[in-house]
Amino acid sequence: MVRVRVLVVDDHRIFAESLAAALAAEPDVDVSAAGSGPAALRCLERAAAEGRRFDVLLVDADLGGNVPGERAAVPVRDGDAEGLVDGISLVAGVRVAQPGVRTVVLAEKDDPRRAALALQAGACGWVAKDCSLSRLLTVIRGVLRDETHLPPALLTGVLRELTAARKHRTESERLVESLTPREREVLRCMVAGLGRKAVAERLYLSPHTVRTHMQNVLGKLGVHSTLAAVALARRAGVGPVDLPPAAGRVGVEESSSA
Secondary structure: OOOEEEEEEOOOHHHHHHHHHHHHOOOOEEEEEEOOHHHHHHHHHHHHHOOOOOOEEEEEOOHHHOOOOOOOOOOHHHOOOOOOOOHHHHHHHHHHHOOOOEEEEEEOOOOHHHHHHHHHHOOOEEEEOOOOHHHHHHHHHHHOOOOOEOOHHHHHHHHHHHHHHHHHHHHHHHHHHOOOHHHHHHHHHHHOOOOHHHHHHHHOOOHHHHHHHHHHHHHHHOOOOHHHHHHHHHHOOOOOOOOOOOOOOOOHHHHOOO
16 A cells, blocks of 8 residues: 655644544555644655655645735745744745645635645645545645646636736746846846845945946836845746855845835
8 A cells, every 4th residue: 555644734733633633544644743834844854864755745824824915935944943934935945845745735715816826836736724534635645646736716716816927927027138137137136135235246346336237127127126126036037146155145125225
């Protein structure tokens, strides 16, 4: 019998333990539970090191009490030491760290926008927390066959959200393409969180020249702050410059006055 290894990630202990116990009653399911994003990552890393990788991650959409707003999911490393990492961000982090693990988001209510964010982050399914155990097992076994599972009532809304996201991405890509090579380099520095002085040192430019480039970037992208420029850049798929370990970094807020 092929056994399925499942990790339940939920900071509501009673729910997590109850769900784990219900799943453990299945003859082909091995299950563990974690109460936070960092704890889940530790479980995944330990299991991988021991040669007992998890197959499916069941993640609370409201993990840590943080509900994503309009921003895209952030990397798991941005969570604080207490593990306040939202579920969708954890999905994104797991996709990078262990792409073989299938993730399913467990939600209190249906939300097309957040379900679309979950799919974009790498989730294979979105399931209501009050669904039946048999339904959840169907989803777990389905995602292992590379199926994507969504409640039928969410399909139209999720497709609309994904289409809109693609439109926004295309527009963002068009705006980024209007930048000169130097401006794109400056934008990548902004995405990395570098302030004006750090950008100047990295690119061997004067702070005044960097300020001009930053202003040109904001103008061409049609935004009024570094924060907005970084968000648009990420939608367009623009990544940060590679930084050496000793590189000095500042928060985005410090450089947003450029």
